[in-house]
Amino acid sequence: MIARLLFSLLVSLTALPALAAETLRLAVTTSFHNSGLAEVLLPEIREDLDLEVQLLVVGTGQAIRLGEAGDVDAILVHSRAAEDAFVAEGYSTHRREIMYNDFVLIGPGEDPAGIGTAKNAAEALARIAEAKAPFISRGDDSGTHKKEQALWAEAGMDAGDLGAWYKPVGAGMGAALNTASGLGAYILSDRASWLNFGNKGDLALLFSGDPVLFNQYAYLPVNPEHHPHVKEDAAMALEGWLTSDRAKVLIDGYEIEGEQLFTFNAE
Amino acid sequence: MLLITLDGDLLEIALRSLRVTLTALVIAGLIALPLAALLAVRRFRWRRAVIAILNAMMSLPPVVVGLVVYVILSRSGPLGALGLLFTPGAMIIAQVIIIVPLIASIAHQSLRDLWSEYHDLLISMNVTQTQKMATLLWDARRALLTAMLAGFGRAIGEVGAIMIVGGNIEHATRVLTTAIALETGKGDFALALALGFVLIALAVTINFAIHALTRTEREARW
Amino acid sequence: MSAILPLRLSGAEARRRGKRLVGPVDLTLNSPGATVVIGPNGAGKTTLLRLMHGTERLAGGEISWARPLAEVRHEIAFVFQTPVVLRRSVLDNIAYPLRLRGQSRKNARAEALDWAGRVGLGGMPDRQATVLSGGERQKLALARALITRPEVLFLDEPTAALDGRSTREIETILTEASIAGTRLILSTHDMGQARRLATEVVFLLHGRVHETAAALAFFDAPGTPEAAAFLRGDIIE
Numbered sequence: 001m002i003a004r005l006l007f008s009l010l011v012s013l014t015a016l017p018a019l020a021a022e023t024l025r026l027a028v029t030t031s032f033h034n035s036g037l038a039e040v041l042l043p044e045i046r047e048d049l050d051l052e053v054q055l056l057v058v059g060t061g062q063a064i065r066l067g068e069a070g071d072v073d074a075i076l077v078h079s080r081a082a083e084d085a086f087v088a089e090g091y092s093t094h095r096r097e098i099m100y101n102d103f104v105l106i107g108p109g110e111d112p113a114g115i116g117t118a119k120n121a122a123e124a125l126a127r128i129a130e131a132k133a134p135f136i137s138r139g140d141d142s143g144t145h146k147k148e149q150a151l152w153a154e155a156g157m158d159a160g161d162l163g164a165w166y167k168p169v170g171a172g173m174g175a176a177l178n179t180a181s182g183l184g185a186y187i188l189s190d191r192a193s194w195l196n197f198g199n200k201g202d203l204a205l206l207f208s209g210d211p212v213l214f215n216q217y218a219y220l221p222v223n224p225e226h227h228p229h230v231k232e233d234a235a236m237a238l239e240g241w242l243t244s245d246r247a248k249v250l251i252d253g254y255e256i257e258g259e260q261l262f263t264f265n266a267e
Numbered sequence: 268m269l270l271i272t273l274d275g276d277l278l279e280i281a282l283r284s285l286r287v288t289l290t291a292l293v294i295a296g297l298i299a300l301p302l303a304a305l306l307a308v309r310r311f312r313w314r315r316a317v318i319a320i321l322n323a324m325m326s327l328p329p330v331v332v333g334l335v336v337y338v339i340l341s342r343s344g345p346l347g348a349l350g351l352l353f354t355p356g357a358m359i360i361a362q363v364i365i366i367v368p369l370i371a372s373i374a375h376q377s378l379r380d381l382w383s384e385y386h387d388l389l390i391s392m393n394v395t396q397t398q399k400m401a402t403l404l405w406d407a408r409r410a411l412l413t414a415m416l417a418g419f420g421r422a423i424g425e426v427g428a429i430m431i432v433g434g435n436i437e438h439a440t441r442v443l444t445t446a447i448a449l450e451t452g453k454g455d456f457a458l459a460l461a462l463g464f465v466l467i468a469l470a471v472t473i474n475f476a477i478h479a480l481t482r483t484e485r486e487a488r489w
Numbered sequence: 490m491s492a493i494l495p496l497r498l499s500g501a502e503a504r505r506r507g508k509r510l511v512g513p514v515d516l517t518l519n520s521p522g523a524t525v526v527i528g529p530n531g532a533g534k535t536t537l538l539r540l541m542h543g544t545e546r547l548a549g550g551e552i553s554w555a556r557p558l559a560e561v562r563h564e565i566a567f568v569f570q571t572p573v574v575l576r577r578s579v580l581d582n583i584a585y586p587l588r589l590r591g592q593s594r595k596n597a598r599a600e601a602l603d604w605a606g607r608v609g610l611g612g613m614p615d616r617q618a619t620v621l622s623g624g625e626r627q628k629l630a631l632a633r634a635l636i637t638r639p640e641v642l643f644l645d646e647p648t649a650a651l652d653g654r655s656t657r658e659i660e661t662i663l664t665e666a667s668i669a670g671t672r673l674i675l676s677t678h679d680m681g682q683a684r685r686l687a688t689e690v691v692f693l694l695h696g697r698v699h700e701t702a703a704a705l706a707f708f709d710a711p712g713t714p715e716a717a718a719f720l721r722g723d724i725i726e
Binding site: 070 | 344353455
């Protein structure tokens with residue numbers, strides 16, 4: 001009796017409808033996914049191209065490695081140096097810029113380090129270091145992490161040698177924001193993740209606008225010469241769509257709380 | 268309220284959780300139960316070693332299992348050509364590896380006890396090895412059900428391994444536990460908690476249903 | 490099918506951890522009747538039965554049947570002092586040997602129901618066997634042993650732990666089985682039972698056959714002083 005029940009249950013479960021459209025695996029960064037833009041774009045892509053884009057939400061570092069291993073068909077990331085190396089090593093045929101957003105500095109509302117009045121990002125970080133205020137780093141080799149390291153370097157400091165107030169958590173943007181919220185710490189976040197974050201607590205956006213904080217997203221299809229099984233046609237179709245006028249309207253028009261998050265700049 | 272608004276997606280995710288875990292459970296049972304019976308009735312050279320390994324594997328960290336399966340199933344790995352990475356199939360494989368030792372160890376304990384009870388009788392009846400195993404498996408079926416339920420509980424609540432090998436892809440490999448991890452990451456604790464309650468409700472319901480079934484069976488027999 | 494008897498033991502020995510438990514034993518058992526193995530505690534009655542049945546490893550000497558062992562195994566059965574019941578219903582317990590022999594569940598259960606009736610368990614075919622009383626368990630074990638119509642049935646102190654009524658019922662079943670042609674080989678410490686059932690007596694002492702005789706003659710006038718002392722109720726060392 002039990003066996004029969006389990007069997008019928010199993011049959012009904014395995015008989016779930018299969019996905020009709022062709023699928024393409026795209027590794028994207030957490031910051032892109034947390035922005036919510038994917039939920040606007042993916043249904044449109046599905047409609048226009050009959051293509052089911054499966055998102056693997058990872059840090060830029062892992063996205064690059066997924067591409068190298070051939071486990072995804074294309075990647076959408078934001079770390080120029082790593083992208084150039086990816087192309088140089090032949091894992092991708094080319095790099096296509098799609099859009100940019102910007103990073104912001106988040107911290108406790110009372111701003112103990114006083115970064116709100118800093119002239120630029122480097123000065124803001126210098127003030128945090130001076131105050132030895134707790135700072136959460138992603139510490140996960142992601143695009144945001146790399147950007148943060150570059151900013152510390154610009155401020156004349158080595159991110160690897162900052163003292164106990166500098167806390168790498170080795171986690172995604174949301175988890176890192178959760179930690180910052182819990183500790184009342186400063187953190188570098190992309191604007192989209194911050195606006196969509198649901199557990200802000202005492203945290204507030206304290207500094208933004210320095211052009212050095214702009215964050216360029218690029219699309220890199222995986223080279224079929226390296227991995228013959230990748231879906232080259234679908235990857236090319238998706239690139240065409242992402243750089244189209246239709247994508248421009250959707251990306252530029254995407255807003256959270258009245259703020260535009262991304263600026264389309266594909267050529 | 269959250270649950271009502273999420274209806275469609277939630278149902279899809281919950282059903283996928285069930286499908287992946289029940290498939291893994293059936294496969295793991297087909298491996299673990301005969302193995303446990305064999306270990307109970309047969310004295311072979313590596314028997315003790317196998318039992319020790321099974322017991323040790325019960326405490327395998329799922330994340331490590333996930334990592335190993337990932338490396339093997341990656342396109343650059345030895346079984347990459349199968350294209351299983353980031354599919355429910357990969358999640359099923361990881362869950363099977365995680366729960367086979369658990370089910371086999373628990374099952375082996377009860378089968379070993381039953382075997383010491385049955386030993387003289389079955390030997391005197393000149394029963395073949397296969398018949399011994401079948402007899403033990405059938406007569407210990409209630410204890411084995413408990414072993415299977417333990418496996419089910421471990422598999423349905425597992426997140427580390429299936430996050431790695433499944434990739435938590437929406438509409439493809441997102442299940443309840445990975446959805447909870449995702450929503451927690453977004454700082455949406457209310458939704459994460461709601462999903463957690465669905466997961467608990469699912470596990471409890473399955474447990475109750477199976478216990479109710481065995482009770483009716485028992486009453487019919489006694 | 491030809492008979493599996495006679496059973497011949499020549500110099501048969503059983504050892505455990507180097508120590509000789511039984512033997513060397515020379516014995517020939519022929520059809521028909523009931524052989525009762527008696528002797529003081531520790532004389533090796535159980536071991537001798539297991540040796541003949543084949544569940545005790547033969548450490549020396551020879552045991553041979555009239556037919557090859559592989560065939561013999563299907564024609565013999567064993568009933569233990571403490572019956573082992575399977576965690577199944579009464580009917581499924583009794584049907585078990587037939588299922589092992591590949592009979593369909595339906596046929597096996599039909600025949601088992603018949604046997605349940607013969608041993609007085611006809612009123613409880615669906616009861617879980619694990620809740621039966623000691624006497625009921627032994628009757629179940631008998632039905633399970635007899636359902637394959639074995640040519641030889643070994644019984645190791647089958648009524649040692651049972652009350653008078655159960656003992657009488659079981660002896661009745663055994664007598665019927667004997668009449669139906671099953672050769673009985675049983676051990677007992679109950680001299681009354683030995684007198685009631687035996688056609689032949691094997692008196693075992695210190696692991697060796699001390700005396701073999703037809704039952705009537707043995708109980709009338711045992712041939713050795715030890716057997717006589719045993720029958721009188723003396724303690725034999």
